[in-house]
Amino acid sequence: MTLDPSAGAGLLLYPGAQAAAVHGLSDLLSVAGRLAGTVLRVSHWQPAGDRLVPVFDSAGNGLMPAVVVLPPSLGEPPGSTPAITGWLHDRQAAGTVLCSVCAGAFLLADAGLLAGRPATTHWSYAETLASRHPGVKVDADRLIIDDGDIITAGGVMAWTDLGLILVERFFGPALMMATARFFLLDPPGREQRFYARFQPKTDHGDSAILKVQQRLAAAGPAADLGVAAMAAEAGLEERTFLRRFRKATGLRPTEYCQQLRLAAARERLETTRDAIDSIAFTVGYQDPGAFRKLFLKRVGLSPGDYRRRFGSL
Known part of the structure; x- marks a missing residue:
């Protein structure tokens, strides 16, 4: 036009x-x-x-x-x-x-x-x-x-x-x-x-789900709690927990944990010179190749390109 x-x-x-x-x-x-x-x-x-x-x-x-x-x-x-x-x-x-x-x-x-x-x-x-x-x-x-x-x-x-x-x-x-x-x-x-930051929803008013979010934040990105452990933390049956978690946060628990891990990886790529494979392990991915593919898919840049664009060191 x-x-x-x-x-x-x-x-x-x-x-x-x-x-x-x-x-x-x-x-x-x-x-x-x-x-x-x-x-x-x-x-x-x-x-x-x-x-x-x-x-x-x-x-x-x-x-x-x-x-x-x-x-x-x-x-x-x-x-x-x-x-x-x-x-x-x-x-x-x-x-x-x-x-x-x-x-x-x-x-x-x-x-x-x-x-x-x-x-x-x-x-x-x-x-x-x-x-x-x-x-x-x-x-x-x-x-x-x-x-x-x-x-x-x-x-x-x-x-x-x-x-x-x-x-x-x-x-x-x-x-x-x-x-x-x-x-x-x-x-x-x-x-x-490339620039967006994960902003977890915490103002949803569901105290049981907020408790799980706080547990995930305290445990760190490498923690592998699993749905059963998260449901137990919330004091809910698994199907009820999955429904309420998605309603409260807009994400499934696995997607939410993935976002937490990618946010932690971004921070390390920006502020450290740690090897990318080491960062993958630190944030909870045992397969660095899978981490690289997931990072590229979700962020739009490879970990190396992201560091070159946004790294502070």
Whole structure:
């Protein structure tokens, strides 16, 4: 889908939108236009009563944007308003490509525009987005989900990846690569799961399951308690324990223990120079080869590549 540079990109300045992302993306798109030898229009739109109005327009041509971007927020996920929802529906009906970064996805979801569609947001917001909008196919492992007329980006800084994708839509892959080189950016292709951290749910209100979670944390990642031992710790029959554990944590006990082990392995890869085989044993895997395959499958990088990217030593 080729986009019209003269219509360009409109950024929505909703309350709480991150200014750094707004101005950074505006600069990236403007530089891309300059490298292409043309003007790539950038406009900023702001709610004013029951409508949205342009408060900045680099071209001043009065066109509606070909792309609308909902920037990230550093605070709580934003809530929509009738003015924003109506404007987004109007823009989609007119063929505008709608994009979000991080918490901006909540505005698209509140407008009902993500129902039945795949979408991503910041990994720490993923559970909230999924619970508020169960019809959205949330995939927080991915940094960018390009679904044609809707593009969602994950982390706060994913506006750089989104910006390059939009440059490719406006001018093609060669100009996108030239823009990436100018800004010293990696071309799109990262995954959000490289960066995500396991955050166990502990506010579920099930004291029996919380007791097991605390036991697992105290025992360490290499402990092999097994379902029977965990059920006994909870004081529950095994089938009841399995049902309540998944309801409380969102994971089966084996998946939960796997996440604890991978989190411990990540920490050791980041902060030590221990051999990878040794780390595998330390976190409870007797077969280093199986550990490497599992790490790659779940994290998206091999243990060695993960250490090279995130290691602090």
